[in-house]
Structures are given as C-alpha cells and as structure tokens.
Amino acid sequence: EKGLIINLSSISSFYPLPFLAVYSASKAYVDWLSRALDYEYRSKGIVFQTLLPSYISTKPTSFTKPGYIIPDTCTFVNSALSTVGTAxxxxxxxxxxxxxxxxxxxxxxxxxxxxxxxxxxxxxxKLQFDKQEKKHS
Known part of the structure; x- marks a missing residue:
C-alpha cells in the first residue's frame, strides 16, 4: 500500500439527526466521499478509511465522563488505529x-x-449548567 487516508465521519450519519441536520448531513457526505474515493484509488494502493464513532469524551462533550460507552480520546484513538488495514x-x-x-x-x-x-x-x-454558572458569577 502506498497511502492511507482516514476520514472522520460520525454515527450520526446513519440517519438524519433532528436539531443537527447540517452536522449529520455533512458526516454522511464524508462517509460517502470516502467510500467512493476508496474505490477509485484502491488500484493505486491508496486506502481510505472512514471512522464513524459515537460520543467521545472531549472538550465539546465535557458533560460526559469517560467510560465503556464513551471513551476518552486516547482510548478511542488507540482502538481506531488498531482497525487500520482491517476495516x-x-x-x-x-x-x-x-x-x-x-x-x-x-x-x-x-x-x-x-x-x-x-x-x-x-x-x-447545558442550559441548566449555564444558569448555575451565571448565578455563581
């Protein structure tokens, strides 16, 4: 193989996501684009992999605590990298x-x-958290 491109989509690309329509549509686009490019470039030795994760504990999702259902970033990255070449x-x-x-x-x-x-x-x-922060400010 000559190259690997990993594109990050989301489980939200599976169906349209109410209240996050643009997000889920853009993640569906990333998935479809990666699949098409993988087919086009496979003969040249370039592999496209699409990651379609659910929640990962990051700063934007700071309301979540890492665990079995929601991994922290290091746990997720190590797990995702182990799938390179197999999926x-x-x-x-x-x-x-x-x-x-x-x-x-x-x-x-x-x-x-x-x-x-x-x-x-x-x-x-989030709104309740924001209100509590304002009270303490």
Whole structure:
C-alpha cells in the first residue's frame, strides 16, 4: 500500500439527526466521499478509511465522563488505529460498534424520537449548567 487516508465521519450519519441536520448531513457526505474515493484509488494502493464513532469524551462533550460507552480520546484513538488495514468503515471502538448494530435495526422514526429526546436532554443540561454558572458569577 502506498497511502492511507482516514476520514472522520460520525454515527450520526446513519440517519438524519433532528436539531443537527447540517452536522449529520455533512458526516454522511464524508462517509460517502470516502467510500467512493476508496474505490477509485484502491488500484493505486491508496486506502481510505472512514471512522464513524459515537460520543467521545472531549472538550465539546465535557458533560460526559469517560467510560465503556464513551471513551476518552486516547482510548478511542488507540482502538481506531488498531482497525487500520482491517476495516475500511468502522466505528473505531467496540461499544460504538454495538451502537451501530443497534442503529441498523432501529426504524428511522424511532431513531428520530430517541435523537430528539437525547439532544433535548443534553441541551437542557447545558442550559441548566449555564444558569448555575451565571448565578455563581
């Protein structure tokens, strides 16, 4: 092989994501683009891999604590790198793979409902956190 390109998509590319439509659409684009380019450049020895993770504990998701379901960045990166050469499309982390399997078997209307409920809950938690910060300021 002459090259490897890893593109970061998201599990949110599986179905449209209410309240994050542009995000989920752009992640679907990254997935489809990587798959097409992998086919085009495979004969030249260039491999395209798409990572489709779920939540990872990062600064933007600081409301999450790392664990088995939501890995920290180091755990995720080490796991994802272990898939290089074995998978062209992967969630990169074992519990994210279980979530992907669940999504594959979930009707889109339930995905929309669960996504809506989760995002509203997260949004409410952030808003409450922001209000608490303002009170203490």
């Amino acid at each position: 062209r499309r992967t969630t990169g982390y074992w519990t994210h793979g279980l979530q992907w399997w669940w999504c594959e078997h979930l009707p889109e209307n339930l995905w929309n409902l669960f996504s809506w409920m989760l995002l509203k809950m997260l949004d409410n938690g």
